[in-house]
Amino acid sequence: MKLYCLSGHPTLPCNVLKFKSTTIMLDCGLDMTSTLNFLPLPLVQSPRLSKLPGWVLKDGNTFLDKELKECSGHVFVDSVPEFCLPETELLDLSTVDVILISNYHCMMALPYITEYTGFTGTVYATEPTVQIGRLLMEELVNFIERVPKAQSASLWKNKEVQRLLPAPLKDAVEVSTWRRCYTVPEVNAALSKIQLVGYSQKIELFGAVQVTPLSSGYALGSSNWIIQSHYEKVSYVSGSSLLTTHPQAMDQASLKNSDVLILTGLTQIPTANPDGMVGEFCSNLAMTVRNGGNVLVPCYPSGVIYDLLECLYQYIDSAGLSNVPFYFISPVANSSLEFSQIFAEWLCHNKQTKVYLPEPPFPHAELIQTNKLKHYPSIHGDFSNDFKQPCVVFTGHPSLRFGDVVHFMELWGKSSLNTVIFTEPDFSYLDALAPYQPLAMKCVYCPIDTRLNFIQVSKLLKEVQPLHVVCPEQYTQPPPTQSHRTDLMIDCQPPAMSYRRAEVLTLPFRRRYEKIEIMPELADSLVPLEIKPGISLATVSAVLHTKDNKHVLQPPPKPTQPPASKKRKRVSDDAPECKPLKPLLSGSIPMDQFVQTLEKHGFSDVKVEDTAKGHIVLLQEAETLIQIEEDSTHIICDNDETLRVKLRDLVLKFLQKF
């Protein structure tokens, strides 16, 4: 059993598990942090960005000044943003049989895999994962395609050139493999390969293994996966949460008794407790608005935004913010808000019960009804007519490199009254803000990551007790910036096996058993013989029939009568030829009784010698030797077949036949 690790990002995993005869890709995350190296894509012409000076090498060489721009000491690529794909060289991805998706954030690289690698298998995911994943992909494509960029930079990617660049460009990994965003047809093609599954549904893969999605509590439709055969169980835990937010609670019990537990997608900000961060978010938002400023919240169109809107629903009246408009701008804003209300079966218990009242499970419906929350596909159109300040704007993309957020950063960045509040933990807020410097607006970092923290992991592992834990290497040591925090790492026994990008792990357990079925007719014909009290044996003569990874023992074909005709037997005869079987023997020979028996039959000079493995019985007169060992008996006599048969029969008297 092997694990191929194609992604170095612990929360955007992409691993391939080879288990029995199947090749299973676990998640398909797309590392978008590469886009932070690019200049933002403004929706309207930005004089500031277009006037940025080109970057000049120390020696005055200007050959890169068209591709690279400098802003407040940082260098950015002036080109369409590109993404860092999962490793494609480690194994032939066309051999992947299935892809299991655990949540909508972990499927963003799907079109790159299904459309470019010769993949012919099936993708399994839950319905909300697919629907919201589609929204995220569509939003991403829309953000990038609506701002076409004539220029495409590639000179800087040259290894020799990259060496000369300042950090972080210099240290960016595998820039040659970075790719532009996929297109809508590619998204559609990729999504068409998905087969929808429900929680606890058992899916057979070629009869070899069974995969089952389990609720992971992190997002709508998010799942952990159980991959099991009859005698082995692998659990794949990715992006789980034990907090009571909107999704259905995590199913922990089904993870018990795993041989291997692959653990990914823990919280990216283990020191920030989501409750505290929500409090911070609300306080900062209220403070800004009270002072007449605007609040910008760069976010994804689904996920934490639902919880934030719910908190604000309860908070705005108490904070005196009832008259402040909340805007949610995204090409998929409407769909996201509406989808969230229809996935009742995937929601937490409280929200599910609301549906039966009937009430919308999320209170943002009421915010929309009362006009407190308004949503728009983009800043163009209706939004510009309704726009009132001070206000709160939720919009994407959290990387601040594309999407409507770029416009608001340019618009509000100059005033210290305004605040940008980062709630998505995927991007470093300092890096995200770098191309907007110098910036007067206030920046607040309130990352809300509801995924498991290390205390919860430690409790989970105690509870489910897997034999082995496998996780990204980042989880086996304290975070580099807080090396004294030994509590911020996985602590389990035996220590977790760690992996890094482009590594292949041989998982530490061996398959020892395989299940074989016996046909009823064959079972009927067996005659068990009790060897010891409680233990019976029977010989089985059968044909092992293996098809679709299922093994069946069928009765052997009856010995064929010699054909009447003298026709030559056809080679393609179905049943193999069977010889009549000799019985098997069992038991041990008690030496004293054996000697007595020999003497009774006229062997007078019997001598017994003990050897390391058993006994040697010497019949001196007959010049014969009987070698009796645990698993074999030899009668060595000099060409006297009668004597040999006689002795053999005497030996057989002491053994059982079956």
Added chain:
Amino acid sequence: MDRECSQLLPSVCAVLADSRQLVADDTFLEKFLDWFKTLTETESSLLLLQENPCLTELITCVLKLKDPSSSTLSFILRLTGIFAASESCFQYLQQRELLISLFGEVGPLSSALWEEASVRSGWVQGVHSMVQHQSALHFLCNCGAIDVIFTLQGDPSLFVASAANQLLVHMLTFSLQSFQTKLVNIKDCDWPVCAQKLIVHIEESLKSNSASRIKQSLKLLTSMFGCCHDLWTEVLWSQLSERIVYLLEEKPVHAWHSLVDLFLSMARSPVFSCPECSLWTSVTCALEHLNPAQVGRLAVGVLKLQECPQAVRIQALSVLLQPMDCVLKAASQPLEYPGLLNRSVNDSATVETLLSCRSSCASLLCQTLAHLEELQYLTYLPVDLPYIPLLQSVVTILQFCIGLATPASCLGNKISRILIGCFRVQRSALDILGALSHRESHSVFMGSVSDILLAYLKSPDTSPTVLKKSFQATLKWLVRLSEAPSSRDHWQQTEQFLRDLFLVLQKRLCSPYWEVRDSALEFLTLLVKHLREKDGFRQVLFSSEVPKLMEDLLEDPESYVRASAVTAMGQLSLLTQLISKMPGIENGNGKEKSIVAQLQEILSTDSEGFPRRAVISVFIDWLKEGHPDVLKDTEQFVSSVLQAVNSDLDWEVKAGGLELAEVFSAQTLGRLGLAACPYAAVSSSATRSTHLSESLQIFCRVKLFEFLFGALCDCDRPVAQKACDILITLKAELCEESSLREGTRAGLSTEAHGIAWLEETLRRWSSCAEPCPRGNADGAGSQDPNGVLLVLRTVDLEGLHGSLNRSSDHIEKSPQSLLQDILATVGTLEDNEADCY
């Protein structure tokens, strides 16, 4: 006993003696016993029995009953004990063989009812009451009762076991009372038989292998040394000390809890205060042998003692400091601070083991921190506490708790993992951090305390309760710094801290959690109150957004927060007024007016009681402190407040209104020279009379009397009481001889009237207060000084005062009522019985 009770008693006794007539409510019996206890204290018990033969008959009857109820039997045991406390009565009962039948082996002891804990408890209490004379002791020794008490020490019912222990203490101290002067050596003297028996029992128990017996004896000794400070206790100790030390040396020490109690109890006894006393050797031994989690209470107890050898104190302090020292060393700290201890008292491995275990670490630290905090509040601490290292260790613990400390060792790593996010330890550490403020100075605060406090105040993960503690600690340090003489530089640094603090407060006031907003407001109130004299503080405050946010919170949806906002605004408003008096500082005066109006609006419209109560107490403060807006037109202010309060249904708001009325009336009288100040110049009677009439007119204008009389009729007793008190004071001031004349002139009778009459008068007044005043004397209502004065004089205030001061159940408390109640309950039962058949 009065006649009525004597007449009722026989029927009550008959009821109690009748096993078919169960008394439904046990509390009657308790009250009945209490009554007899009081009676026997004032009257002769013997006479009581002789005059009421039904009592003796009751005892006899119950003894004869085949199947008495356990509650009745228990009652009889206790009742007999109360009577037998008097020696003459004891003889009387013994002659009738009642005592032996009740407390001897043939009595309840051998009956099936002994299984009932209430009967055993009654027996013990009866014996306890009885042991007031030697005859009782002899009786108990002879009838084998002492062995029964020994057995009851280990009774499954904790009440019985504890009562038995107390009884043994009482018997021992009582039997030895008269021998103390003769005692020199236990072996040389002739101790009473009973005492000897008890001491042998204690010794045997201490030597036994049974942990429970050892604990019982230790408890007994603890109680005994706690209540008896006679010389013989020292002799007893000398006999037992060796065994006690042996118990301490056992591993593990099972009875450590009881041993600590024993030492603490003994250490407080003057008998053992001498430095050479062997007690201190045992205490030293305990400090060495018990682990820090067990011995903390003893150590802190020792440090609180006035009389104690210095070496023991130093050792006790070391025991308390050891865990702190360990924590300090477990974190890599700059070397500027020495450790807390020069040498380790205990095996430091024990402390390290306790600290590295999740279950014991937090509790050991919480306990140690609490003990050390206790020491900070002692007026005199007889040992030198290493304050700076201690403070540093507290800061280190707080750092560990939020992951800021860098572990320097394996132990540090373990502590770090255990403490991160541990609210219990955070709270205890913040408590002591605040307490340590009284010792240390500015430089220490700026060194590390301010950083850690800001870290806690800023952290979004700080729980509301921990945040409250952080606020409290911060307040203590800031108040301390504001009081201490400091250089300009120092204060500038403090101002920087205040600026950071106000940024945090700004955020906290906008928190979505009401507890946080509330704590922040409470903190601000106190901060403004204590630091308002500091220029720098005022500048930082008014240059921040905080005042505006505080005002916004007057409309908070949570009533507690609104109440705190009201109080905070009350303080802030006083501060703003203070600034306005200073030249060169602008303030929005127009704004202030609206604050008064806002608070008045809250008082009259807020649906919750808390904000209204807060408003009234702010108004009282304003009136007392002379808030300029109040001073501008005090009459109008008081009048409108009283009007709002008058219609309030919350009794606390009303009580607040009464306090305001009291302050106002005292101020008015005082301003006119009528206050009861001993040093005030005596004004002439003519001037006085003018002033009196002037005050009266003021009171009438603000409708003070209408309010006070209304409150006097209030159904809430505290309101009526308070109104009555104020009215009595006013009456004393206003209704001197002149009022008598007025009354006679008006032709009204001077007969005292009660509440009904007053209510009628108030109704008349209110009907007169309609928009069109009629102007005649009778109809002038509350506005007419003469009419008011007349009412004030006529109402029987003194009578009302008396009846209001009596508790509402004073009638039901009388013994007569009790006896009637017992009979009535039984009657009800009989009725029910009749119904059944």
